[in-house]
Amino acid sequence: MAFDSTSTYVATDALKQAVNAAVVLERPLLIKGEPGTGKTLLAEELAASLGTRLITWHIKSTTRAAQGLYEYDAVSRLRDSQLGVAGVEDVANYLRPGKLWEAFTADERVVLLIDEIDKADIEFPNDLLQELDRMEFHVYETGETIRARHRPIVVITSNNEKELPDAFLRRCFFHYIDFPDRDTMERIVDVHFPEIAPRLVSEALEVFFELREAPGLKKKPSTSELVDWLKLLLADEISREALYQRDPVKAIPPLAGALVKNEQDTALLERLAFMARRRGR
Incomplete structure (x- = not known):
């Protein structure tokens, strides 16, 4: 075997x-x-x-x-x-x-x-x-x-x-x-969504790994949560477009409830975004 x-x-x-x-x-x-x-x-x-x-x-x-x-x-x-x-x-x-x-x-x-x-x-x-x-x-x-x-x-x-x-x-x-690296994650996404648009995969993975790297995050989003998020984005064209046009300094991505699972992490991301906006002024 x-x-x-x-x-x-x-x-x-x-x-x-x-x-x-x-x-x-x-x-x-x-x-x-x-x-x-x-x-x-x-x-x-x-x-x-x-x-x-x-x-x-x-x-x-x-x-x-x-x-x-x-x-x-x-x-x-x-x-x-x-x-x-x-x-x-x-x-x-x-x-x-x-x-x-x-x-x-x-x-x-x-x-x-x-x-x-x-x-x-x-x-x-x-x-x-x-x-x-x-x-x-x-x-x-x-x-x-x-x-x-x-x-x-x-x-x-x-x-x-x-x-x-x-x-x-x-x-x-x-x-x-070990948590999958980006290349492995792309293969996992391809297994679940073989006909998904490359642009959506690229944008979604960018946001996903940014969230995981956020300092102080209580619960990092997992592989299964990424799959759920992509499924929602595929079903909602408005949210998909919002992802494509997202301002990099905004805190929360569309349909973030699939990725961020508690109010402490939501507040943390909003604080990080606020600090990023202040530094950009």
Whole structure:
């Protein structure tokens, strides 16, 4: 297997090497990077390129590692026993398989995405060490061991909200997705909008990278937000013309709500524009 860019996803050489290395080593691929740089989309495109199924486990602050294995619904079993429901004596009827169980028992090699692992408790990654290492886990209620029929390709994403344990990191192949440079961004835009006017791409990227370089910006616009902005500009001719005729010292570009996401950054851009106008007098 050799992962490559697809018709809908632009992968850098470093990212391709990381994916292929993780597959060869049979290690989870830990992907970090700014929000909106395509970490989750990578797993989707990897599964599509392999023609296999993607199993996604979205992690929340309340998610426990055991939920990825299975959950035992003791409450339902107690209720059914009181109502005389058939099959209550079989505990297996009250086990709810988790995403790891689903990936391990799949009839084909699947891609398992553990999305935003850093949202969970600090112990969450360590609680999955053995299961991801040995590709098996024990079901205490039935005494069986669930083993992977086909070792899944595991992709783990993190937004760097908290540090991950060293023991967990040692078992992963790590890659940080750098923010795309202008040439790469042009390729990404071309993938999403193959017939877009070169002038619009040039003007939009000029504004986009100026925004990202603004000093003190709380939230820099991401790749996914640029795509949304371009989609809006393509649908609104008036805003598109406003972009072409924009005064360089004006603060906010047209339809800026797709790029600037809080009032602090809006105020900052307005102050920077005011200072630029004063210097130009």
